[in-house]
Amino acid sequence: MGKSLLINALLHRRHLSKTSATGGACTASAIKYVHKPGMDDLGEIYDVAIQFMDDTELNEIISEHARRYCHFHFSEGVDPTYHDEKERVAQSAEALFCLLWNAYNDEQAEIELQSLLTVERTDNGDLFIAMGSSLLSNAVSIIDLPGLGDLNHNRTAATNSIRRKADFEIIVAKSDRVRTEEVADAQIKQSIRTHGAINTILVLTMIDRDRSKPRTPVPLIKELVTATENAQIEVVDRINSSLSDDEEYECDELIAHMDALSAYQEYLKKAAQCAFVQMRAETLEAQMRFKYKDMDPDPIRFFSVFSFLYIDWMKKRRREDPVLNPEMTGILKLRQFLLDFLAKIARIVDHESKNDAYAEIRPFYNKHVDGLKTRHETLFKTFMQDKLLHLWPNPPEKKSAHAKVTAVVREWANGTRWNTHSNFLREMSIVKKSDSQKYRGKPANWNQEVMEAISPNLLSWCMRMKKETAGISQLLYEAIKGACNEVIEFIKGSPLSPPLKTIALEEWKQRKFKVLEKSGTLETSLKDRLNVIYQYATTESDTRCMIAKVNASRYEQVQKIPYEESWYLKQKAAMLEAMMPQRRCQVHDRPHLQPFLQEG
Numbered sequence: 001m002g003k004s005l006l007i008n009a010l011l012h013r014r015h016l017s018k019t020s021a022t023g024g025a026c027t028a029s030a031i032k033y034v035h036k037p038g039m040d041d042l043g044e045i046y047d048v049a050i051q052f053m054d055d056t057e058l059n060e061i062i063s064e065h066a067r068r069y070c071h072f073h074f075s076e077g078v079d080p081t082y083h084d085e086k087e088r089v090a091q092s093a094e095a096l097f098c099l100l101w102n103a104y105n106d107e108q109a110e111i112e113l114q115s116l117l118t119v120e121r122t123d124n125g126d127l128f129i130a131m132g133s134s135l136l137s138n139a140v141s142i143i144d145l146p147g148l149g150d151l152n153h154n155r156t157a158a159t160n161s162i163r164r165k166a167d168f169e170i171i172v173a174k175s176d177r178v179r180t181e182e183v184a185d186a187q188i189k190q191s192i193r194t195h196g197a198i199n200t201i202l203v204l205t206m207i208d209r210d211r212s213k214p215r216t217p218v219p220l221i222k223e224l225v226t227a228t229e230n231a232q233i234e235v236v237d238r239i240n241s242s243l244s245d246d247e248e249y250e251c252d253e254l255i256a257h258m259d260a261l262s263a264y265q266e267y268l269k270k271a272a273q274c275a276f277v278q279m280r281a282e283t284l285e286a287q288m289r290f291k292y293k294d295m296d297p298d299p300i301r302f303f304s305v306f307s308f309l310y311i312d313w314m315k316k317r318r319r320e321d322p323v324l325n326p327e328m329t330g331i332l333k334l335r336q337f338l339l340d341f342l343a344k345i346a347r348i349v350d351h352e353s354k355n356d357a358y359a360e361i362r363p364f365y366n367k368h369v370d371g372l373k374t375r376h377e378t379l380f381k382t383f384m385q386d387k388l389l390h391l392w393p394n395p396p397e398k399k400s401a402h403a404k405v406t407a408v409v410r411e412w413a414n415g416t417r418w419n420t421h422s423n424f425l426r427e428m429s430i431v432k433k434s435d436s437q438k439y440r441g442k443p444a445n446w447n448q449e450v451m452e453a454i455s456p457n458l459l460s461w462c463m464r465m466k467k468e469t470a471g472i473s474q475l476l477y478e479a480i481k482g483a484c485n486e487v488i489e490f491i492k493g494s495p496l497s498p499p500l501k502t503i504a505l506e507e508w509k510q511r512k513f514k515v516l517e518k519s520g521t522l523e524t525s526l527k528d529r530l531n532v533i534y535q536y537a538t539t540e541s542d543t544r545c546m547i548a549k550v551n552a553s554r555y556e557q558v559q560k561i562p563y564e565e566s567w568y569l570k571q572k573a574a575m576l577e578a579m580m581p582q583r584r585c586q587v588h589d590r591p592h593l594q595p596f597l598q599e600g
Helices: 003-012 056-075 078-100 107-116 119-123 151-163 182-195 219-245 248-288 305-314 331-345 355-385 395-413 418-426 445-493 498-519 522-537 544-557 568-581 582-584 593-599
Strands: 031-035 045-052 126-131 142-144 169-174 200-207 301-304
Touching: 003 142, 003 169, 003 200, 003 305, 003 331, 003 568, 056 078, 056 418, 056 568, 078 107, 107 418, 151 182, 169 182, 182 200, 200 248, 219 248, 248 301, 301 331, 395 418, 395 445, 395 568, 418 568, 445 498, 445 544, 544 568
Parallel strands: 031 126, 169 200, 200 301
Antiparallel strands: 031 142, 045 126
């Protein structure tokens, strides 16, 4: 994709992030580049800190690899269609176990490991680099993430977790694939849902290698090239004539003229290349900027870059200059955009000086703030108890949603062979590519299908909750406003001398304006948090998303049904019962998703 080259160019380093050309392709874990205090922009000293996985993350990875190892080596249901793929992931699992047990270096550890790799046992970190850079020194942190779309669910989930926390997202894609590749399209859509279009930055690489021809030629350059070729032919004829007439002086002038024409021809070729590249970039930008206007009326940010040409300019010894100058590579433009973008969203903390008047009123003020905090907590607790709405407000809506989800679960087994159905359960219902007749080589996600069935209910819940936030926001605002007025009355009645009292009132007047201004944004903040919850509840891209987490144990339980007569029929029935228990639906108990939403 050119992601590593882009990072090297943005940070003005030739060999910082390994590229595919050096044999280091495929980022295996998240790498975060931050500023090293005291380091100048071009310094070559780095601090590297490795943050290892915690127990939860490590257990998730071990569990996933153990299931895959067990399925390939001990299961009777390995489908020949997926044999090579399952063998590869089983080998990866064994390699991980050997690494964890130090089996490569310790014979006794290897013996112990082999004793654990049985059907009974197997069935049941981020990197930070501190350095100098004009971007990093201005508080921009760049996180290089592993690509999405591989078979490692935990790595995909970890990557998505970091993506959701970022302020903006840069998606790097090849120019000849971005219009047709499903993975790139899905990443752009996820970024727009999470960050909005204005915070989604699409960077296209290798535009000069796009084989598609521009629709219109460059007439002027074409005419000049033709004229140059004709002039060269004319000069050659004159040189031959001069040689035959033994006119050495005129011949030298003609050869110099020929060299100038050849140099001009090379210039025209480079100019044509630049023009073609610019035309391709403009065409792609016109196609991509408003492609997702149905999701967001704002256009996505678009840049086309030539990282390898920028890197070539950094070489002190080069045979010739690259076709494009540094500014035309797009790197400087993208770097400046990131700096300007940060300046717009940066929070400026105002460190105003305090005077002696504050020392006089500080004890009362601190006590007053503590009381206000208690009142706020009480108001919000009451709101959470009385105003937090159920996903389905009445039995008819719940019954309708139940019918939709039931239809979805039944459809999973409709026209699906046993091996495909079992493979979905084993992969927590997220399959990157299924060669079955039903899915025809496309990715499929059962969790997303469940989410889409209830998404209207989730949207309705979010809209109803936003109406409720208006009431609590107003109550909290009035409480703050009343507290501010009480501070004013206290200052007026305090034993401060008239000059100090005037200073204190003036200072508090300024702060009161800022407090009320900030408090006025409370409703917007609450609605933003509701949007975050809604996005989380309607995003099913990996195994750490809501429905995937809720149903993980059910998938595993159904997948482990013993292989026997009528096994597939029993598995399908068990899947339906696990997803939609009849007893709970009859008594109108809370559905599985409700406690999770309330917790969020």
